[in-house]
Amino acid sequence: MRLLVVEDDADLNRQLVEALVEAGYAVDTASDGEEGHFLGDTEPYDAVVLDLGLPKLDGLSVLENWRRDGRVMPVLVLTARDRWSDKVAGIDAGADDYVSKPFHMEEILARVRALVRRAAGHASNELTCGPLRLDLRTSRVTRDGTAIKLTSHEYRLLTYLMHHQGKVISRTELTEHLYEQDFDRDSNTVEVFVGRLRKKIGADLIETIRGLGYRLGDAREG
Amino acid sequence: MKAEDDAPAADDRRSKKNRLGSLAQRLVRVAALWSVIALAVAGFILVGLYQQAGERGFDAQLDQHVKTLLASALPDTPNAVAGAAAAPDVLRLREPDALGEPRFSLPLSGWYWSLEQVAEARTDVLFASASLVGDPLVLPQIGATDELASGFAAGPGSEEVRYLRRRVALGDQSYILSAAIETAGFRADVWEFARNVALTLLVVGIGLVGAIFWQVSFGLKPLTRLQRSLSDVREGRREQVDEDMPRELAPLAVELNALIHSNREVVGRARTHVGNLAHALKTPISVLTNEARTSEGPLAQKVAEQTALMQTQVQHHLERARQAAQRRVIGVACEVEPLTERLARAMSKIYQSRGIDLSHDAPEGLRFLGEAQDLEEMVGNLLDNACKWARSEVAIEVRRQEAEGHGRRWLEVVIEDDGPGLSEEQMREAVKRGRRLDETVPGTGLGLSIVADLAALYGGAVRLERAQRGGLRAKLQLPAADERTLT
Numbered sequence: 189m190r191l192l193v194v195e196d197d198a199d200l201n202r203q204l205v206e207a208l209v210e211a212g213y214a215v216d217t218a219s220d221g222e223e224g225h226f227l228g229d230t231e232p233y234d235a236v237v238l239d240l241g242l243p244k245l246d247g248l249s250v251l252e253n254w255r256r257d258g259r260v261m262p263v264l265v266l267t268a269r270d271r272w273s274d275k276v277a278g279i280d281a282g283a284d285d286y287v288s289k290p291f292h293m294e295e296i297l298a299r300v301r302a303l304v305r306r307a308a309g310h311a312s313n314e315l316t317c318g319p320l321r322l323d324l325r326t327s328r329v330t331r332d333g334t335a336i337k338l339t340s341h342e343y344r345l346l347t348y349l350m351h352h353q354g355k356v357i358s359r360t361e362l363t364e365h366l367y368e369q370d371f372d373r374d375s376n377t378v379e380v381f382v383g384r385l386r387k388k389i390g391a392d393l394i395e396t397i398r399g400l401g402y403r404l405g406d407a408r409e410g
Numbered sequence: 411m412k413a414e415d416d417a418p419a420a421d422d423r424r425s426k427k428n429r430l431g432s433l434a435q436r437l438v439r440v441a442a443l444w445s446v447i448a449l450a451v452a453g454f455i456l457v458g459l460y461q462q463a464g465e466r467g468f469d470a471q472l473d474q475h476v477k478t479l480l481a482s483a484l485p486d487t488p489n490a491v492a493g494a495a496a497a498p499d500v501l502r503l504r505e506p507d508a509l510g511e512p513r514f515s516l517p518l519s520g521w522y523w524s525l526e527q528v529a530e531a532r533t534d535v536l537f538a539s540a541s542l543v544g545d546p547l548v549l550p551q552i553g554a555t556d557e558l559a560s561g562f563a564a565g566p567g568s569e570e571v572r573y574l575r576r577r578v579a580l581g582d583q584s585y586i587l588s589a590a591i592e593t594a595g596f597r598a599d600v601w602e603f604a605r606n607v608a609l610t611l612l613v614v615g616i617g618l619v620g621a622i623f624w625q626v627s628f629g630l631k632p633l634t635r636l637q638r639s640l641s642d643v644r645e646g647r648r649e650q651v652d653e654d655m656p657r658e659l660a661p662l663a664v665e666l667n668a669l670i671h672s673n674r675e676v677v678g679r680a681r682t683h684v685g686n687l688a689h690a691l692k693t694p695i696s697v698l699t700n701e702a703r704t705s706e707g708p709l710a711q712k713v714a715e716q717t718a719l720m721q722t723q724v725q726h727h728l729e730r731a732r733q734a735a736q737r738r739v740i741g742v743a744c745e746v747e748p749l750t751e752r753l754a755r756a757m758s759k760i761y762q763s764r765g766i767d768l769s770h771d772a773p774e775g776l777r778f779l780g781e782a783q784d785l786e787e788m789v790g791n792l793l794d795n796a797c798k799w800a801r802s803e804v805a806i807e808v809r810r811q812e813a814e815g816h817g818r819r820w821l822e823v824v825i826e827d828d829g830p831g832l833s834e835e836q837m838r839e840a841v842k843r844g845r846r847l848d849e850t851v852p853g854t855g856l857g858l859s860i861v862a863d864l865a866a867l868y869g870g871a872v873r874l875e876r877a878q879r880g881g882l883r884a885k886l887q888l889p890a891a892d893e894r895t896l897t
Contacts (some may be wrong), residue, residue: 197694200696203704267689268689268690268693269685269688271685272786272790272794276753284759288692290699290721293699311763
């Protein structure tokens with residue numbers, strides 16, 4: 189899962205990124221409205237955390253521009269203005285949820301998790317695929333009740349596949365959703381990660397569709 | 411608090427207005443007083459002139475009689491008169507005849523004459539009219555040097571008479587000829603005239619006062635128009651006062667508009683300022699709070715403690731600043747339906763994951779007499795509360811309320827949920843005003859006391875009761891604007 193954080197306060201930006209990376213997301217950042225708008229317009233994010241008080245281009249305009257251009261990724265709005273008129277303006281501009289400042293990081297993590305889950309059409313915080321279970325709140329992965337230890341990249345890959353299970357995901361799409369913008373993508377190819385993940389969760393769950401990509405699914409069901 | 415202050419202030423304004431009276435009344439009073447005085451003076455002058463003319467008529471008539479008297483008293487032979495200068499004792503006046511007026515012969519008819527001879531210090535009556543029946547005709551003395559005197563006096567029957575006396579010198583003898591006519595008819599005539607004049611002037615006066623009324627009301631019409639225009643602004647029917655006024659009032663209208671505009675601007679600025687302040691303070695607090703939570707050790711703990719304190723303080727002072735910025739701006743109104751619809755839509759989105767069924771029902775065209783932001787804040791808080799506690803259903807309904815007293819219009823927003831609701835005690839506590847500043851736990855009825863404060867600011871109220879479906883029903887009563895379209 190790849191996120192975009194647009195926040196002009198450098199410290200808050202760093203904290204958000206740290207917390208989100210730790211929760212298993214690939215995170216890009218922008219510190220002003222224009223940069224944020226450009227990234228959101230060109231990169232395929234699974235969710236955006238957007239501050240409304242931004243220099244150069246305010247958050248509301250950024251959001252409106254995205255929506256007008258047909259960008260539909262879920263957006264969590266951060267705002268210090270906690271009047272309902274501000275909140276409703278945010279929601280009306282296309283935000284999916286809002287968090288008022290000051291906030292606790294847990295709040296952000298929970299909201300982002302919910303947004304990503306909702307966007308993928310899942311109702312629960314626990315994703316399952318056959319014997320495999322993934323708890324989004326605790327980042328715990330189990331197979332038949334046995335815990336599996338994953339690296340952060342493996343976890344990201346699995347989360348993305350779990351959110352989109354049953355669908356064929358191309359290598360490009362995976363690359364786009366797993367890595368930050370400035371990540372050296374050549375040295376860590378998707379194939380390598382898929383191989384490692386198969387070893388850990390069982391080869392039967394990830395199917396390679398030749399020429400197209402991968403599909404996660406319970407082979408026993410299909 | 412402010413809403414309660416309003417009432418005595420209005421009373422004060424009213425009593426001041428009474429003390430100064432109405433402008434129209436002042437104008438009418440002064441003009442009417444002036445008209446009455448002028449008409450009265452004119453009446454007196456008219457009657458006086460009429461009387462003078464009457465007296466002159468009398469005197470001419472009397473003079474005629476006196477001259478006839480003299481002519482008929484003189485002896486027939488003209489040379490006798492001519493010779494009289496030479497031989498005074500030759501001249502003998504004879505008794506004059508009837509003077510061609512029978513009333514001089516009727517006893518006490520009111521028409522008298524007498525002919526006296528002046529002899530040194532006294533006068534001897536030589537002849538007198540038959541009407542005197544022997545009584546003397548007592549008239550004021552004629553001055554020693556005067557040739558003619560006239561005036562009013564009492565006649566023998568103690569009736570008032572107009573008299574004229576003429577001194578005539580014949581040879582070395584001096585005679586006084588007098589004639590008097592009673593004035594009863596003349597007096598009645600003057601009274602009749604005075605009554606007619608008074609009646610005429612009364613009619614003229616009434617006409618004048620009516621004209622003054624019309625003039626004043628016509629002249630002050632623009633003032634009424636200005637007042638109506640201003641009240642339109644107050645009621646939210648117009649954005650600003652009509653500036654198309656007479657030259658004397660146009661600057662006032664312009665100033666009023668400037669005042670209304672600046673009032674709106676000041677409140678707008680204050681609100682923006684609070685928003686900016688919130689942004690400027692809350693971001694660093696977020697940073698500190700989160701930094702402290704991710705670190706360990708005594709410093710982190712201290713920071714966490716202090717930022718929690720700071721957060722409460724900032725919240726407190728922002729609330730204060732927001733309260734200070736909350737002011738009723740006159741002439742602001744907003745349509746309710748789009749606003750509640752927007753809020754309902756936003757809430758459905760925010761509480762999407764909870765699967766709340768939110769129904770919205772509001773009449774079109776109904777307008778709230780106040781700031782859209784404030785209405786949004788009130789309905790937003792109530793709706794948020796309802797969505798937070800509801801099991802599956804939330805309903806928001808907006809309706810008109812029939813005007814009750816003072817012709818003020820009201821609207822009511824009813825929001826209910828099917829959640830656990832509140833106990834009677836909790837309901838009372840929740841809408842207690844001004845409690846939010848001491849409130850430290852966010853989200854526990856805090857929103858409701860904000861709603862109560864705001865509603866009170868607009869003279870409205872929020873009431874909580876148990877909903878039919880079990881949860882809480884909040885009834886928000888607010889002033890509605892006139893539903894005429896904005897010009």
